[in-house]
Amino acid sequence: MSNTLPKIAWIGLGIMGSPMAENLIKAGYQVTGFTLEQAKLDRLAAAGGAAAGSIAEAVKDADVVITMVPASPQVEAIAYGDEGILAHARPGTLLIDMSSITPQTSVDLAENAADKGIRVLDAPVSGGEAGAVEAVLSIMVGGERADFDEAKPIFDALGKTIVLCGPHGSGQTVKAANQLIVAVNIQACAEAVVFLEKSGVDLTAALDVLNGGLAGSTVLTRKKDNFLKREFAPGFRIDLHHKDMGIVTDAARNVGAALPVGAVVAQLVASLRTQGDGGLDHSALLRGVERLSGETPAA
Numbered sequence: 001m002s003n004t005l006p007k008i009a010w011i012g013l014g015i016m017g018s019p020m021a022e023n024l025i026k027a028g029y030q031v032t033g034f035t036l037e038q039a040k041l042d043r044l045a046a047a048g049g050a051a052a053g054s055i056a057e058a059v060k061d062a063d064v065v066i067t068m069v070p071a072s073p074q075v076e077a078i079a080y081g082d083e084g085i086l087a088h089a090r091p092g093t094l095l096i097d098m099s100s101i102t103p104q105t106s107v108d109l110a111e112n113a114a115d116k117g118i119r120v121l122d123a124p125v126s127g128g129e130a131g132a133v134e135a136v137l138s139i140m141v142g143g144e145r146a147d148f149d150e151a152k153p154i155f156d157a158l159g160k161t162i163v164l165c166g167p168h169g170s171g172q173t174v175k176a177a178n179q180l181i182v183a184v185n186i187q188a189c190a191e192a193v194v195f196l197e198k199s200g201v202d203l204t205a206a207l208d209v210l211n212g213g214l215a216g217s218t219v220l221t222r223k224k225d226n227f228l229k230r231e232f233a234p235g236f237r238i239d240l241h242h243k244d245m246g247i248v249t250d251a252a253r254n255v256g257a258a259l260p261v262g263a264v265v266a267q268l269v270a271s272l273r274t275q276g277d278g279g280l281d282h283s284a285l286l287r288g289v290e291r292l293s294g295e296t297p298a299a
Contacts, residue, residue, distance in 0.1 A: 005029050006063035008154070011055060011078055011085070012099070013040035015234065016125070017068035019132040020098070020158050022047045027157035034058040056088040064154065065095045071243050072101040079109055091117030096151055098139075100124045100179070100240070102247050103169035106142060110168040119147050122168060124175035125159060126182070129235040130222060136160045140178070142170035176251055179244035183265045183282070185219040190286040193227045194293050204228060226283035230298045238285075239278040242269050 005028055010021040013035040021044060025031050031049040034057070035041060041051035052058035055078055059065050065085055069075055075097060079085045085095060095118055097109065106122035113120045121143035131137040137159030141148055148164045155162045165174045192215075196206045207227070211220045226232060245266035252259045272278070272288045280287075287297040 006094075006154075007061060008032070009034070009052070009058040009062035009065045009089075010044075010049075010068070011035070011058060011065065012068040012074075013037070013044060014068065014070070015129050015236075016098075016132045018043055019129070020068065020137075021049060021066075023132075023135045024154065024157050025049050029154070029157070032058050032062065055083055055085060059085055059089045059093070062089065062093060064151070065089055065093055066098060066154075067095070068098045070099065070240060072105040075099050075101050075105060075109065080112070086113055086116050086118060089116070089118055093118050094147060094151060095120045096123050096154070097121070098123050098125055100175050100244055100247070101172060103142075103172040103176070103251060106172050107169040110143065119144070120168065121147050121151055122171040123151070123155070124171050126175065126178045127159070128222065131159070138178075139163070140165050140171040140174040142166055142168050142172065172247075173251065176244065176248035179241065180248045180259065180262045182219060183241060183245060183269060183285075184261055185217055186223065186282055186285050187265045187268060187289075189217075189220055189223065189227065190283075190289045193286055194289045194295075198293065223281075223283040226281060227286055230286075232277075232280040232284040232287075234279060234281045236282050237278065238269060238272050238280055238282050241282045242266075242273050242278065245269050 008024060008029050008031045010031050010033040013021060013033055018040060021031050021033055025048045032052050033044040033049050034052040034055055045051045067078060095113055110120040121141055123139050123141045125137040125139050127137040135158055138161040139155050139159040141164045165171055196203055207224050249259060249263060249266055268288055277284050277287055290297045
């Protein structure tokens, strides 16, 4: 079966990239990976993939190259230059960038890749580490319909809700909106948690009943245990959400959209980073509310 499927090169094996690449291996794809950390390459090899020593080695025989790195500078670093993807991928290769970056970076990448005969989709995801592990991610895609249709079986092995949102950059624009909604939602849940606890209410019971009504959300379902146990091991780090809030506020300014609540939450995310919590899960916005409410968060 694997011989009939496109060969995939996967660049970037972090919290999201590793389980996503492993799900493609489980689906029968031949995956060759490259990342900067040897332990991540060892993990891929243990799962049945192949570890490459460079970007050039990873992409030279690939039909599809998938990238999953933290931000625009990293995408540009792996795509461009003598050691980059565009210099070594074959003409006709489909490059799928699943990182969360600025829409303009995606547009620029598609234009530069076209000069090399390489097709591009921007395909950022939502669902966090759990969604990546469970292969239930929401994937928002920008690019050409024919390329999307070709990539659809790959996306089906990674996620559940897969939508072509428009031309190049559209996937990133929708992801920016997603991150706006998620951050505001987490902040609202965090404020509710502190309010409920200070009022002496049984927090577990309160969150259960709230999640059964109009206040319920995927955020509350996914992050309820983080709030209850004050456990903030990163599924999605504050550092990365800070980056994404910068993307959405900048993009909104460019199109003339006002984000009054989003701007406030962006500042709260930024303040959490300055307090040393950037490496924690974004549900740690609760710690910021606790500080504002005169409490010292648990260590």
